[in-house]
Amino acid sequence: MSRVEFVEERCKGCLLCVEACPQEIIVQSERFNQQGYKVAEVPKAKMEQCIGCASCAEVCPDFVISVFRTQKAKPAAKGAKKEGGNG
Numbered sequence: 291m292s293r294v295e296f297v298e299e300r301c302k303g304c305l306l307c308v309e310a311c312p313q314e315i316i317v318q319s320e321r322f323n324q325q326g327y328k329v330a331e332v333p334k335a336k337m338e339q340c341i342g343c344a345s346c347a348e349v350c351p352d353f354v355i356s357v358f359r360t361q362k363a364k365p366a367a368k369g370a371k372k373e374g375g376n377g
């Protein structure tokens with residue numbers, strides 16, 4: 291399971307992360323931050339669906355989101371590569 295954390299005070303409520311999440315687990319909360327934006331969040335009940343793809347963190351223009359991967363090593367899945375494309 292993976293998880294994401296939001297630094298809510300930086301969020302501008304643009305919801306790009308909502309669009310980017312393949313699991314569709316990011317939503318706009320009812321909370322406002324001090325800048326007056328409704329912040330994005332992953333509800334606790336949905337966090338276990340996070341696959342740690344980091345799409346949300348990549349699209350966020352304000353560096354709000356950190357992704358923590360806590361995958362267990364699988365013997366059969368060796369050599370996972372990470373692509374480093376320039377956006």
Ligand code: SF4
Pocket residue numbers: 294310311312313314315316332339340341342343344345346347357
């Ligand atoms: S890491 Fe991927 S699955 Fe998890 S919340 Fe971000 S976009 Fe969604």
Ligand code: SF4
Pocket residue numbers: 296300301302303304305306307308329330349350351352353354355
């Ligand atoms: S992309 Fe970043 S700034 Fe925009 S709503 Fe998501 S967390 Fe907030």
